[in-house]
Amino acid sequence: MNGADSNCPLPVKAAKGNSHKIQNLVSVSCRYAVGAVFLMAGVSKIVNLPEFENQVLLHSNFPQLLARLIPSAQLSFRIAQLVVVFLPWLELICGFCLVFKWAVRESAAIAGLLLSLFIVYSLANPAEECRCFFLPKAMSSLPTWSHVLRDGVLLIGSLYLVFRGVPKNVEA
Amino acid sequence: MRLRNFIHIFLVSGALAAYSFWVLSARENERASPGTAETFPGTDIPLLNVADAETLWRHPSTIFLDVRPVPDYEFGHVKGALSLPLEELDDRFSALKPQLERAEAIVVYCKNSDCGKSYWSALHLRKQGLKQVRIYPNGWYEWCRFELPITGQGS
Numbered sequence: 001m002n003g004a005d006s007n008c009p010l011p012v013k014a015a016k017g018n019s020h021k022i023q024n025l026v027s028v029s030c031r032y033a034v035g036a037v038f039l040m041a042g043v044s045k046i047v048n049l050p051e052f053e054n055q056v057l058l059h060s061n062f063p064q065l066l067a068r069l070i071p072s073a074q075l076s077f078r079i080a081q082l083v084v085v086f087l088p089w090l091e092l093i094c095g096f097c098l099v100f101k102w103a104v105r106e107s108a109a110i111a112g113l114l115l116s117l118f119i120v121y122s123l124a125n126p127a128e129e130c131r132c133f134f135l136p137k138a139m140s141s142l143p144t145w146s147h148v149l150r151d152g153v154l155l156i157g158s159l160y161l162v163f164r165g166v167p168k169n170v171e172a
Numbered sequence: 173m174r175l176r177n178f179i180h181i182f183l184v185s186g187a188l189a190a191y192s193f194w195v196l197s198a199r200e201n202e203r204a205s206p207g208t209a210e211t212f213p214g215t216d217i218p219l220l221n222v223a224d225a226e227t228l229w230r231h232p233s234t235i236f237l238d239v240r241p242v243p244d245y246e247f248g249h250v251k252g253a254l255s256l257p258l259e260e261l262d263d264r265f266s267a268l269k270p271q272l273e274r275a276e277a278i279v280v281y282c283k284n285s286d287c288g289k290s291y292w293s294a295l296h297l298r299k300q301g302l303k304q305v306r307i308y309p310n311g312w313y314e315w316c317r318f319e320l321p322i323t324g325q326g327s
Contacts, residue, residue, distance in 0.1 A: 049192055054232040058275055059252045067267045077270030085196065086189040093185045103177035110181060127323065162173075 023164070030157035034111055035098030037154060042092030044133045049088065052131065056084045061125050090114070098161075108161035115155040122148050217294050218306045222318050225279055225308040229320070233276040239289045240282055240312065248324035250281065250315055258289040261296055272297070277304050281311040 045052045056062055063080045070076035090110065097107035122130065126144045210219045220228070228234045229250065236253035238245045245255040256264060272278055278297065282290040290307050297305045308315075316322065 046192070050196060051232045053196065058233065058235050058271060063271050064267070073267050073270050077274075082189075082193070085193045086185060089188040089192070090181070090185040093181055093188075097181065103174070103181065105173045106177040106181060109173065110178070 027161065027164075030108075030161050031098045031101070031104060034108065034154050034157045034161070035095045038091045038095030038111055039099060040095075041133050042088045042090075042095055045088035045131075046092065049085070052088070053081070053084050055131055057081065060128055060131070062121075087114075105162055108158045112155055112158035112162060115151045115158060119148055119151045119155065122151070212291060212294065212307055215295065215298065217298060220279065220306050220308045222308075222310065222314050222320075225281075225315070226318075226320055228277050228279055228306070231277065233274075235272060235275040235278050236308075237278060237280045237293065238282075238312075239280060239293045240287075244283070244312075246324060248312075248316075248322050250312070251321035251323045253281075256293070258293050261293060265296075265300065269300070272302055275304060277306060278302060279306050279308050281308040281315070284311050284313045285309040287311065 057077075057080060062083075063077055066076040066080050067073055070079065091114070094107040094111050094114075097103050098111070118132070122128075122144055130144070130147045132147060211217055212219055229236060229252070236250045237256050238249045238253045239256060239258045239261075240249075241257055241259075242255060245253075245257075249255070254268070256268065280290045280294045280297070282288075290309065290311060294305050294307045
């Protein structure tokens with residue numbers, strides 16, 4: 001009788017199974033964490049869309065930042081308006097895709113790109129209020145570093161999903 | 173990763189955003205009422221007291237313009253106010269115009285009623301066709317005295 005014929009799993013196979021389980025668990029956790037945050041961010045902005053639009057277009061540096069990049073003031077403002085209306089829907093769709101396991105890598109890639117832009121913008125404009133979830137009273141008092149830290153953790157989660165986290169049998 | 177999935181995500185988001193944009197564009201512009209009968213002599217530019225200014229400040233479609241010099245603005249200003257010193261008004265107006273046109277109310281303020289810059293700036297903005305401009309004559313000092321929201325290095 002040799003060891004291969006017994007019912008006991010081989011140590012190498014058991015270790016592989018464990019690592020696959022851990023990878024799956026991390027992947028699911030990242031999907032739900034990033035997805036839930038993006039869903040929340042999208043929904044909170046969409047339900048207050050006119051107010052969110054005014055807050056960003058009238059009280060943030062974003063239109064002036066675009067005006068520096070695009071010479072025509074009218075055109076840059078129009079683009080800022082389009083971005084402000086498009087962003088919450090993109091967040092919502094990405095969050096939806098991540099939570100419901102559809103196009104996970106692509107949604108995570110878009111989420112990662114958005115998070116990177118948010119981090120750069122927060123660091124460049126530390127005095128500005130975060131309009132991340134558009135819950136003005138609850139979130140505005142938090143310091144900038146806490147938003148950067150949160151976005152950084154979510155960015156790591158998104159990158160994990162893009163590069164490692166979606167096993168072949170999970171991806172749609 | 174598939175390009176098709178990226179296209180789907182952007183198409184769905186784009187369609188929903190276009191719908192929102194259309195709804196927002198179609199909504200009727202509600203102009204904030206000035207809440208005071210007092211106007212700047214010789215014009216119809218309303219003069220605001222602190223209560224009216226605070227009410228307008230709480231409205232998200234109001235812009236506060238700080239016309240004091242930049243160091244004063246950096247030291248402290250009405251929370252959310254933009255800096256537009258009178259000396260830079262001509263140079264920077266064209267870049268800010270779309271933003272100002274969008275606002276339902278523009279409140280111009282200086283340090284107090286002795287400072288004529290808010291009047292001159294308001295007149296200039298009115299000449300540029302911004303009919304929603306208002307003056308908060310008692311300005312920064314009164315805003316601070318009432319302990320209303322401020323930001324800046326000295327706050």
